[in-house]
Amino acid sequence: MKCQHLRWAIYGFQMIKKKQQDVVRFLEANKIEFEEVDITMSEEQRQWMYKNIPPEKKPAQGNPLPPQIFNDDQYCGDYDSFFESKESNTVFSFLGLKSQLASKAEP
Numbered sequence: 824m825k826c827q828h829l830r831w832a833i834y835g836f837q838m839i840k841k842k843q844q845d846v847v848r849f850l851e852a853n854k855i856e857f858e859e860v861d862i863t864m865s866e867e868q869r870q871w872m873y874k875n876i877p878p879e880k881k882p883a884q885g886n887p888l889p890p891q892i893f894n895d896d897q898y899c900g901d902y903d904s905f906f907e908s909k910e911s912n913t914v915f916s917f918l919g920l921k922s923q924l925a926s927k928a929e930p
Contacts, residue, residue: 842902843890849909855920862889894919 843859850857862869876887876898892899899905899918908917915922 839889846890846892846902846905849914855918892918 847857847859849855860868860872862872872889872891872893873886875893875896876891880898880901881887887901890902890905892901892905897919900908905914905917908914
């Protein structure tokens with residue numbers, strides 16, 4: 824029984840890590856400055872994250888899982904919202920940024 828729980832815990836961690844890596848790869852590929860915050864190492868950061876996610880975005884039970892994306896103090900969304908915005912080419916808007924095409928067009 825403990826082995827099944829351990830496998831689930833590892834699988835869950837791997838899924839979170841994969842999602843985090845996807846976000847980081849996108850940000851790096853698009854040369855978007857960012858700061859990764861490890862909420863496992865800081866109770867203060869974890870509480871800040873929980874407090875700054877709008878109530879309507881929190882799960883019915885438990886706490887929201889990483890990655891949760893913020894632009895400074897502005898909540899952007901979770902991984903699923905990030906992924907959907909990538910698929911619909913609205914990720915810069917999702918992040919609260921000007922698109923790179925608009926930035927390149929400006930003199």
